[in-house]
Amino acid sequence: MTGSISANANSELTVYTALEADQLKMYQTSFNEEYPDIGIKWVRDSTGVVTAKLLAEKENPQADVIWGVAGTSLLLLDSEGMLLPYAPKGVEKLSEGFKSASNPPSWVGMNAWVAAICYNNIEGEKLGLPKPTSWNDLLDSVYEGHLIMPNPGSSGTGFLDVSSWLQMFGTDGGWTYMDNLHKNISRYTHSGSQPCKLAASGEIPIGISYAYRAAQLIEKGAPLDVIIPSEGVGWELEAAGIVKGTKNLESAQKLMDFAVSLKANEMYNKSFAVVALPGVAQPVKHFPPEVESLMIKNDLAWAAANRAEILAEWTKRYDGKSEPKS
The missing domain is CATH 3.40.190.10 (Periplasmic binding protein-like II)
Incomplete structure (x- = not known):
């Protein structure tokens, strides 16, 4: 699925994602409250399809940002030299294991399922x-x-x-x-x-x-x-990272800043019981405590x-x- 919101934006990011379709509007609406001049063109599919697409495009990247794809896929892409390291604002607050080992990190975690x-x-x-x-x-x-x-x-x-x-x-x-x-x-x-x-x-x-x-x-x-x-x-992490070769670096960095923010983590908690920022996740009804x-x-x-x-x-x-x- 490919879709775009914020038609009046001054710039547009192409974001590859495996997030559920019903989540995308919520995330983008919140992002655009802070950055109204940046539109997002979503390219959405299941994790394996998105990962294969990114690998196939290695020599001619089409995506600016990956947001909401399995951590193992980001690790694989990182090993192929396809991610651009960046330390989003507030990244030091994330729980252990929710960012790559490199400094600056090449990817950051969002939540776990x-x-x-x-x-x-x-x-x-x-x-x-x-x-x-x-x-x-x-x-x-x-x-x-x-x-x-x-x-x-x-x-x-x-x-x-x-x-x-x-x-x-x-x-x-x-x-x-x-x-x-x-x-x-x-x-x-x-x-x-x-x-x-x-x-x-x-x-x-x-x-x-x-x-x-x-x-x-x-x-x-x-x-x-x-x-x-x-x-x-x-279990698996959902993660985000900047694609090396993006022509929209400044906007991509702003999306990464948002991806680790308190506001974003509170939204992740609407769909996941474990999120990257400690102390944010609230108990989820019907979610097994064990x-x-x-x-x-x-x-x-x-x-x-x-x-x-x-x-x-x-x-x-x-x-x-x-x-x-x-």
Whole structure:
């Protein structure tokens, strides 16, 4: 999806993002209250598609800023020399792990999202499916054909699932786990939120997605339980950075200043329970309180460095059940 707001702006930034479409207007409206002369042309898609597009454009960059794309993707782009380091105003206030190790940082974190299982109580009971409490529960043959999850090649949520299983269970154990899980998967979606949305509507009883989306759907009345598996859960940062080669550097820096601001972090908290600025996040209704204690020690650098190899292996083994790409 490509869209533009602020038609009267004096300059326009091209911003590549994987943020949900319903979030973009809120962020831009707030940004333009502070910087009314800077328009934004959004280029939006799922994480994997945005990452592939940026890599394909490496020699002729089309984006000015990346805002709201998985931290592992920013780490990969940084390793390719595609990001322009910049220290936004207030960056020193961010929590540990929410900026790159370089000084000045080449990227900054915005928020974190956490894996979860979305279980439809009505459909689950109707089909006689016990409520799972762990990742290993999902391997039971009773769930065959009743599970969906995101494709890690297109979805950041899908990639955090796969990379976290490889870390939790070890390389061999992780692929064995996914081999067995694959037997029960109905299909792989190209959106990380879609499995939870489909579980909420009753189209599928169980979707592997992320916790905040489940909490939002429960608030809207969906008959869901959000389950945080007992072995622990993967998580991922959303991050922002300036694309090296931008011709709109001053405006790009202003957007980065905004991205780490208190105002922006308060807005991130409307969609995520964990944000970059400490002390900002408020408790989220229906969000499981045990989430933070079960977030694994996630090696984002390892996940980024091995991303291509992991996706190639996953595609070889499981892509036959993926939804067609639109």
